[in-house]
């Protein structure tokens with residue numbers, strides 16, 4: 001029996017994809033080997049790698065003047081790689097701070113260049129996105145970094161900022177959840193373990209004119225141009241994660257692509273927020289204009305009930321609902337592989353729990 005898994009990452013993966021990977025695990029395409037046991041430079045694996053990239057390009061309509069890199073080191077690695085590649089030690093860069101992840105990204109960047117916080121939502125306890133009109137942008141900034149979806153706080157930008165500097169976005173927790181216009185961005189990056197596949201892979205989509213600017217001393221595996229020149233195979237890539245991501249991209253295409261995911265994700269999020277708002281028992285603190293479709297934090301009427309909520313939810317097959325250790329409460333992550341059926345089961349359980357404990 002499969003659990004209804006609301007984990008924030010590593011997170012639920014599509015059952016059909018897991019089954020396919022299981023079926024071909026020991027004998028991949030008649031080779032007598034698993035895909036993990038063959039050279040990343042073999043013709044067979046290169047075909048997998050190229051197909052995954054082509055499918056991702058199709059899903060996101062990635063323009064031809066962008067490279068797609070399949071890297072390691074997670075999104076956290078990119079917190080350093082981005083300033084190393086796009087800024088010099090004396091460059092000024094803008095960061096928008098809307099929560100734990102943007103805060104971590106800007107903290108890491110401070111080791112590499114001059115960070116200016118152009119907008120800061122800390123004063124609202126990270127429950128909103130400061131309006132673009134209030135941002136204090138640095139003229140000539142090497143780039144502007146923001147986190148379109150804060151996985152812990154559950155704050156999602158309802159707009160793509162229009163700024164002069166190249167726009168850099170950490171889409172770890174909302175990539176592929178709906179269509180985006182890639183041409184608005186200089187660089188997009190995303191750790192795989194939410195909407196893409198298994199952990200161990202980080203996808204970077206970078207505009208060609210931003211390549212070849214890495215500062216002296218940048219490790220080769222972190223140099224975007226060196227990686228692009230080698231087709232992300234400067235060293236051994238995480239082959240299984242790359243293969244699996246390719247299967248997820250095919251699954252997304254079969255589901256109807258990102259327009260279909262958008263409809264589904266909107267419906268799932270609306271269902272859960274409606275349940276929270278109508279309850280008088282649960283509460284989500286985020287400005288309704290910036291509520292995340294992917295990560296929905298909520299608290300109960302009394303924190304003393306948290307333990308029973310989690311225990312009873314677990315008994316009902318609803319798992320991984322505890323909030324991030326830094327904030328407590330609950331959090332339901334509703335990534336692409338989480339079905340409407342799972343969210344419906346969650347809301348039914350929540351109503352029933354509130355009735356008994358309210």
Ligand SMILES: Cc1ncc(COP(=O)(O)O)c(C=O)c1O
Nearest residue numbers: 009074075076101151172173191
């Ligand atoms: C928005 C965001 N950025 C960065 C990270 C860090 O990713 P990683 O653990 O792959 O380094 C996470 C992890 O959950 C995240 O949600």
